[in-house]
Amino acid sequence: MEEKCPICGATSKLQFLPYKIPYFGDAMMFIAVCPSCGHRSTDVMLLSGDKESRRRRYEVEISSVDDLNIRVVRSSFGRIEIPELGVNVEPRRGEGFITTVEGVLKRVEDAVRMLSRDVNDARKKHAEQVLMQIEDIKAGNASMKLIIDDPTGNSAIISKNKIKIINHKLHRLTQIDDKNQHG
Ligand SMILES: [Zn+2]
Numbered sequence: 001m002e003e004k005c006p007i008c009g010a011t012s013k014l015q016f017l018p019y020k021i022p023y024f025g026d027a028m029m030f031i032a033v034c035p036s037c038g039h040r041s042t043d044v045m046l047l048s049g050d051k052e053s054r055r056r057r058y059e060v061e062i063s064s065v066d067d068l069n070i071r072v073v074r075s076s077f078g079r080i081e082i083p084e085l086g087v088n089v090e091p092r093r094g095e096g097f098i099t100t101v102e103g104v105l106k107r108v109e110d111a112v113r114m115l116s117r118d119v120n121d122a123r124k125k126h127a128e129q130v131l132m133q134i135e136d137i138k139a140g141n142a143s144m145k146l147i148i149d150d151p152t153g154n155s156a157i158i159s160k161n162k163i164k165i166i167n168h169k170l171h172r173l174t175q176i177d178d179k180n181q182h183g
Pocket residue numbers: 005006007008009010034035036037038039
């Protein structure tokens with residue numbers, strides 16, 4: 001399979017990389033590296049798990065250093081939210097990944113640093129605050145909530161006991177049932 005580079009339009013070969021996730025199952029990574037400009041495009045698809053209702057919202061409270069090792073799968077349709085940091089990572093084609101909570105924080109740090117380069121003092125100050133907050137979280141001195149919402153069901157937060165999964169479809173059915181019972 002071939003993939004067209006979103007930057008320069010050259011075609012590259014799409015590589016498939018099977019991936020085993022502990023406590024979860026199988027995933028497939030898709031990687032395309034443009035031979036012309038070097039742009040790297042990645043995505044991920046979950047092969048295991050309940051596919052009955054695809055849209056899922058995962059929430060996890062990160063409150064200790066151990067929690068930084070919780071595994072995070074984000075397909076390019078997954079939206080990441082960290083309310084405590086005021087951070088949203090919007091879905092973007094070619095930017096899927098399998099990482100840990102620490103890896104997500106690293107990406108946020110890099111993005112905040114890059115964005116704060118060409119802004120005014122007030123926004124720079126805000127960026128510095130966010131970076132300090134991340135340091136506190138990484139040291140286990142502060143907590144945060146990590147949320148992933150993916151309409152394709154290909155994103156997940158994987159931990160044996162901490163995750164709260166909010167399944168939109170089931171949630172709606174429950175509400176309908178309630179109405180029927182009362183009316
Ligand atoms: Zn290219």
